[in-house]
Amino acid sequence: MWMAASQKEAHAPRDNDFYLDSACSTHVTNRRDLFISYHELEKGKRPVEEFEGSIRHAQGYGHIKLKVSVPNKDGYINVTIRGVLYIPDGVNLISQGIFMENGLRIVAVNGYGMNIYSNRTLVTRALQIGRMFPFDIKWDTPAGEDLNLSLISAFKLSSQPSGGASKSGLWHRRLGHFGIESLRSLSSHVDGVPDSLKGSCERTACVKGKHSRRPSKPVTDRAKAVLELIHSDFCGRFRTPSFGGGRYMLLFIDDATRFTKVYILKYKSEAFTRFKEFKAAAEKQMGYCIKRFRIDGGGEYTSNEFAKCLRGEGIIKKQRRHTLLSQMALWSVHIER
Structure with a gap:
């Protein structure tokens, strides 16, 4: 899915702008020069459906690095975003859903934009301009501190890195704190579930909820006679x-x-x-x-x-x-x- 922008919007999409989009199911960019790692795709292998139903095809995918502003601080920080599709004539979109799937918390602040948190730390913000949420990006040679958010794309390709314990936690939460051992057995029955899940849940309520009650002690004081x-x-x-x-x-x-x-x-x-x-x-x-x-x-x-x-x-x-x-x-x- 792609972002739908009205022609009457005060802020029309520009080639260099990256937008946080809640209707987009994967990261997309039209900037080939931003990729720090890139893999070509066979023609027609990765179709992408736009909001009006038309289909475009990605030419490749990889990781990009953006230099985004840090809210309430003077300066910028380098953010690596993984699993981004390259579509030359597309719009630069960052999937809000993938951010949330990978543990980032997004909080809407009216008049300011969408605050993005990682482990309770405010990382960056997508500014609110009209009804759209572009990131404040500095377009020069990347320098300074790097922040690798390891944002894995929603689509699965063999050359993409596996999530390991982070994927285990994600599937564990998706299925209502399903047991890790049971999750491993799902991969042979359900398509899309990784077969290399590991780790455990440290939430107290989750651990206590899986405890079983010990069996009652056998009754030894049993009467043998009627009315005894x-x-x-x-x-x-x-x-x-x-x-x-x-x-x-x-x-x-x-x-x-x-x-x-x-x-x-x-x-x-x-x-x-x-x-x-x-x-x-x-x-x-x-x-x-x-x-x-x-x-x-x-x-x-x-x-x-x-x-x-x-x-x-x-x-x-x-x-x-x-x-x-x-x-x-x-x-x-x-x-x-």
Whole structure:
């Protein structure tokens, strides 16, 4: 894609001007003398589509060096731009998309232009003149400090240098912080993905997000007999009441058989009464006695009356951490209502 400029623009494109263009998919220049390295292309090998749909062909590609102004400082700096197409009758365009793909940050400042940052350092600026953004370039013999931004072109040619770790980071971010090992396997399945990706992501959130949870320790305290161990937990208060007005749920689970009994309660104070009902019914129907009663330390079973009942029945009370949801996955609970 090429920049579209209206004839009514106050600033018409000139042969020596380089413009930052958001619609351009590759760097283009008509200045053969700016190339510090150059490779000829076979005729018709590299077509370029203009904004109105016409096709032109690049004669070569390579690296160019421009001497651009440094914002807020007196002076210029030499910038090497890689992967630039040479089209003799074209316009000098710098692709904003390629800048951003290679880690540069571009910030629009109304009335001034487009500030270009590299690693939080303001490198240069494309000045705003009307609706166009030309770079402030000094056309004389390049001298002074060099800044090689290593801006790789979007098109792929065999003689271009590989990106290595920088390409790995780019593809890693493009695919939502995809794992590097998984990226390497993509090259054999997806066209355009380099096969020499390496490196790793140092972002804390990325590293933590790929951590897996350690498997739970095997359950060793498993009951062998019916009613040998009963688990109980209390849920609520629920915002929406049941048809009977209940806002709490009380569960009793037999560790050996996974038998589960659920009571819907209106008040938390009903817990002790429901426990006595469950104990009487379970022991009568199953022919066994409750030996151990495991809870999570909630306030529903801390009354003196409940403690006295357990002592009188010879039931041992055990207390666990509040991890019922993780335990339920191990119990394979089927709730009977």
